[in-house]
Amino acid sequence: MTKRKMFFRMITASLVRRRSRMLVALLAIAVGATILSGLVTIYYDVPRQMGAEFRNYGANMILLPEGSGAFDNAEVDAALSKIPAASVVGVAPYRYESVTINEQPIVAAGTHMDGARAASPYWYIDGEWPAASGELLLGKEIAEKLSTKLGAELNVRYALTEEDEDHSDLFVKENSRKMIVAGILETGGSEEEYIYMAMEDLEALTESAGELDVAELSVSGSQAELQGYADSINASLDGVTARLVKRVTQSESTVLTKLQALVLLVTVIVLALTMICVATTMTAVVTERRREIGLRKALGASDASIIWEFMGEGLLLGLVGGLLGACLGFAFAQAVSVNVFSNSIAFRPLLLPITIIVSILVTGLACILPVRSATDIDPALVLKGE
Amino acid sequence: MFFRMIRGAFTRQRGKMLMIALTIALGASLATAMLNVMFDVGDKVAQELKTYGANITVVPKAASVLDNLYEVEGGDAAEGAYLREDELGKIKTIFWAFNIVDYAPFIDTDASLADGREVNVVGTWFNHYMALPTGETLNTGVQNLRTWWDITEGRWLDESQPDDANACMVGASVAAAAGIRAGDSIRLQGPRAGTTLTVVGVYDSGDSADDQIYAPLAQVQKLSNTAGCVSSIEVSALTTPDNELALRAAKDPKSLSASQYETWYCTAYVSSICFQIQEVITDAVASPVRQVADSEGAIMEKTQLLMILITILALVGSGLGISNLVTASVMERSNEIGLMKAIGANDRAITGLVLTEIVIVGIVGAVIGYFAGFGFAQIIGHSVFGSAIEMKAMVIPIVAVLVVVVTLVGSIPAVRTLLRLDPTVVLHGR
Structure with missing residues (x-):
């Protein structure tokens, strides 16, 4: 068995055998990605849609x-x-x-x-x-x-x-x-x-x-x-x-700027909090595996190979969760658009890779901290459970 | 023993407990911030929409035939149909007085400039200071009702300066045509008298006001010999979007039943505010400016709905986030639970122990999160609207229920799954 094959087998096996934990992690990432793609789509679409509402003010x-x-x-x-x-x-x-x-x-x-x-x-x-x-x-x-x-x-x-x-x-x-x-x-x-x-x-x-x-x-x-x-x-x-008609154009730009700033700030705060939430969940899932890391180190695995394996898992989770979230987020944005503005929303293809990359980055970052702290410790201590 | 175990869990597993508390705090702060913003966004957007100017106009009953149709017949066509200036303060005494943001009286007359050019002169309040019977004070006038005016030269007329009693502001078209600049003195000859005013500013309004001159109320009353009279009042009020009841009431308030009438009267519909203004001003007809009133309602509704949906997304997101982490942290304790079962603990004791721990962490997290979230809401309020977001007491129970429900939903199924496992299997590590 080649090294690469072993790598993939370990990743997939850990995902399949620890199904419930991985589902938890996947859910967390998917929720984060949904909020990311949904809110960003809305943020970009709100000026256009709201602008149409402002046409109610007439000429x-x-x-x-x-x-x-x-x-x-x-x-x-x-x-x-x-x-x-x-x-x-x-x-x-x-x-x-x-x-x-x-x-x-x-x-x-x-x-x-x-x-x-x-x-x-x-x-x-x-x-x-x-x-x-x-x-x-x-x-x-x-x-x-x-x-x-x-x-x-x-x-x-x-x-x-x-x-x-x-x-x-x-x-x-x-x-x-x-x-x-x-x-x-x-x-x-x-x-x-x-x-x-x-x-x-x-x-x-x-x-x-x-x-x-x-x-x-x-x-x-x-x-x-x-x-x-x-x-x-x-x-x-x-x-x-x-x-x-200055009364209409000037007032519209004042109000619309405010509304856009509101949605932007809401998006930023919701995203920041959600991403931290995703990171803590990922950290909790990884921390739980300190024993496994210790055992592997005791068997002679290098720090780099352990980190890579965890990163590989994180990457896979981030990819699947991001993809799932991008679709769900678009569905959410669409639902908002239809309900609020009775108008459909345009799909932004660029948002798909962005959502996936951000999910991968967040999961990767969330994994690497606990893994590093686990690999830094003497395996004997980890295995002993201290 | 129970308390000792709980205390032990908090001291020995401090890191893990902190992490759970942090996540719950994050979720709770998200929920708090969004709920607070959502409940207040209607009022805030309504305030912003005031930049479109007045949404109610008040005219005398007999002047329903407006004079610009009959300007050919001269300015005296609607003589006798005026509102009383001394009644203006009463607008701030109606039931919804608090919702009246700004208002200004208007009276206009045709006057001629020194070079014989005819121009329409409008008398009004610029930033009129009023001491209300309630003890409040109010600064109101066209400065707030004409936010879209660009002062191209000079400044706004300031009624608090005694010098400005003999001042006026000139529309851009008039200024360009007659060669008037800020600082000039102009002679106006009205139908009944003449006056000399100093031009303090030139404005560009982008509408017909560019062809007019705006002067203090008393000056124009002098020109047309109409002391104590105003011909219209523009009122800018915060209103609730109309519904079916409001539309019916607007047609005829008498068609409502007593309880419906009360609901209508005590809701800030544009029609009920109009009705209340008519009650206090003698012989007046107050009607909504549909362009402003209708659009305002539509935009407020859309913004509120948008915020509600974003809030729901944030609530679902934070709920899932919390319950997810709780599940993860319970699942991880399979060994401990297996061991406890093996040494004879019954299911109820174990469930009680785990839940108590989680609930304590949850309460700590939720309290921290509530205050953090309130801070986030203030950040949004101050940076977007430049004013604080009102603290709504209703948010506290919602957040509390949300946190309790999601932590329980997150932990109970996990605990049950673990309890169902055979201790030997768990301890064996499979």
């Missing part, structure tokens, strides 16, 4: 026409091309026009309802979002002023004017349209003072298409990234200026 970038005037959809699309499509959460173009309902002057906004819904998730709608053409969303203030109920039919009028040579408005004709109130909007902000309708309806009413006053963008990303997008839009496009 963090707005596009405005350069100078006065209006811009069109093509310019919005051009601006959007500067932002990675995956980071765009919602885009809501708006066009504001004065209309009259029951002879009351009211500001009507035309928008794409799906875009508005994605860009302003906090809008609370009593009733339904307008789905079909000819449906209206009424701000709460307006609904109270007009004392209108859901489902009521309103006659929306728009006075079409034209500018003559001396820049005074010239009345041309009046368009009117009957529309149904599909929902009443509550936000607690100035949105409650407007009525909202589909862009197509407003364009039909005003007989002009393509003009926009403002576009609200909800983009996920750090403040620096957002500023980068805004700068590249401002540099390359003439018709529009992009501005960050």
Whole structure:
């Protein structure tokens, strides 16, 4: 039998025959590795996932026409091309026009309802979002002023004017349209003072298409990234200026930094304590074998060969425990992600070798101290049990 | 004899016992730290989210039609619909007064600068000092409600300095357009009176406030001749995320039964705080700013859930760690137990002996661990949130139960396995 074969036989035999102790050690390592891989995965994923939650605060970038005037959809699309499509959460173009309902002057906004819904998730709608053409969303203030109920039919009028040579408005004709109130909007902000309708309806009413006053963008990303997008839009496009909504971006970065620091610190403390826990368990398992070490030394084994054998065992345990833990940790991170953010998590391949290496290092370190102290002592003393 | 054996175990096997105590202390400190942080994280995150500004606005009842729709008709459109300045202190006397973090009144008017440029002037509190009827004092105002403002020039207006009573802060767009710099004196002509103010600072807010001038409340009241009046109040309050009850109550508090009403009234829902503000301010409508209130609830819930799951992982981890080590340390004593059985000890005596040892070590470890864990929680609290984590009494029984259960779970099966073994086999060493 070669020396190497003997080495492996001793390691495997010790693992198989001392099954219960080895299971204890393996369990300890696997628990440590699970916590390591689980928490690190969460730590890396939390900013992304939490960032998505912060999009609940609504638009963090707005596009405005350069100078006065209006811009069109093509310019919005051009601006959007500067932002990675995956980071765009919602885009809501708006066009504001004065209309009259029951002879009351009211500001009507035309928008794409799906875009508005994605860009302003906090809008609370009593009733339904307008789905079909000819449906209206009424701000709460307006609904109270007009004392209108859901489902009521309103006659929306728009006075079409034209500018003559001396820049005074010239009345041309009046368009009117009957529309149904599909929902009443509550936000607690100035949105409650407007009525909202589909862009197509407003364009039909005003007989002009393509003009926009403002576009609200909800983009996920750090403040620096957002500023980068805004700068590249401002540099390359003439018709529009992009501005960050500072209240949202600045507050988001403050809070998100804190949250990330929280998860980091929790991860560090949990990991440090867990690793010490793993080490003490390993030490206990190895210390128990002082007699065996003494016997082996008495039979003439060199210190180096004893240390190597224990290290070999530790390596094997670390490998198996680390592998087990990496998988369990990913499962845990996945469960957290699904439960907290209802979103799946990306597997980080790099974490697998890291988890295994750390487990091996911790087990190796935990083994070597008691083994060394055992080999340092005279075998006679160890065997005598003192 | 029993006590002598126990004492013997502790003195002679000091190293081993220390190791077990250390592991239990580590596990217990992990559990303590995580539980303390978990119970407090909601409050801490809520505090952080205050940086988004007010989550409740209060306006006069008749002014529900807001003036920026009717600015064409002039600033007097909503005349007569004002809140009373002398009632502002009452906001700090409601049931949830403790949860009101900041608030500030606002009144605005259009004024013209010396060069004829029209500008909107907002009167408010900057860092208003208030002595409350309860004996507490409070510094509140836009300085806390507009955390995202960048002071590009000069400084914040400081109400505690007498000189700043005649000062103002100018928005970046206005400053750029009119060429105003910090330190300049500007003449404002309002609809009813004029005044001269010193510019102490220029701010960049990134929103419509860049086109405005912010001045102390009294100055703007003078410009529009509205002494003692404010047109809106922004309130920043710590709230509990809404649930179904809160949503129903927000629609109509009268639809609740008496006990439901009490639950709702005594919970810090945004709707109940709004309701209580309406009770103390005459003719006011308080409504939640959905953008802030809703998002706040969602983020707080997610953070709490995240921390709960991490805590569970840490608890399971430390539980397994402790019971694992206990099992290992009991298994290792097969020789001793075999010997005791061989010289006639009964099972119960042996179990009692082993368990007593483990439980004593466990208690020592848990006590050390509790205090260490509390220290870890404070490290987290101070370095992340800059404030201490509150000590929750509830954590003590949880940690105690956890330690007792895991040590027993770790030791009893091991002891039973050993007892089942034949002493001769054990002593023979197989």
